[in-house]
Amino acid sequence: MRFQKPLEVVERVFGVETDEINVSVMEGDSFTLRTNRTEIQSDDEIEWRFGSSKTRITRIAAGHVTKYDDQNFGDRLQLDRQTGDLTISNVSNEHSGVYQLSIIIRNKKSITRFSVTVYAHLPVPAIFSDPSQCPLSAERSSRIVLCSVLNVSHVTLSWYKGTSVLSSISVSDLSISLSLPLEVEYQDNNTYSCVINNPVSNQTTHLDSGLCQIRTDCDLCFDTTEAVIRLVVTALMGVAAVAAVVLLVNDIRRVGRAQTIKQ
The missing domain is CATH 2.60.40.10 (Immunoglobulins)
Structure with missing residues (x-):
């Protein structure tokens, strides 16, 4: 069976x-x-x-x-x-x-x-202009400005001239800080803006033409090299001042110890 x-x-x-x-x-x-x-x-x-x-x-x-x-x-x-x-x-x-x-x-x-x-919610872009890039006179024709955002991911940061994209940079997974430079002519009257966006939102900051005006008082103007020299000199003077104070304190302590021994 x-x-x-x-x-x-x-x-x-x-x-x-x-x-x-x-x-x-x-x-x-x-x-x-x-x-x-x-x-x-x-x-x-x-x-x-x-x-x-x-x-x-x-x-x-x-x-x-x-x-x-x-x-x-x-x-x-x-x-x-x-x-x-x-x-x-x-x-x-x-x-x-x-x-x-x-x-x-x-x-x-x-x-x-x-x-x-x-x-995540987007931060508002910040635009910076280096004062050392400001002109001594009208002879310097352009300046560089920087647009920055902190701790972002899955975004694109772009410079716009009117409605046209001039440059852009993107980041995907990592949470990092982004910066994007732009060179602008001083006599340029166009509208510039920095935009950060992702697929669901965006934030915009417009370039303020007053960030860096052409200076007429040349006593207050100096180029990048001179700016660096001034910063170095100032730093050295600060170090020297601190060293002088330390030496003075040590001298006072030595004198005090000597008097104590004599007594």
């Missing part, structure tokens, strides 16, 4: 479709990931997962909603029972990552991945 091997129960899911969507959001705001379903049927199954480990965060099956404990979300997470849309509020950088939506309808499965990037 021949025995048949028991049949394995296999869940058959056909026609898996995969899609990916990029989402950008500002820190502190909310975002909603949509299923594009108008109504979930009782036999539909919807599941949301998050991160590289694909941690399950919520699920709808047989008409029941299950939320899984996750310290990254807490009460920030809200699931629409009718559509399965997922909303996360008051987001921070820890909510950046890949969210995976799985939908099974009549044994047909579709997967959608949402790549979410949370951007």
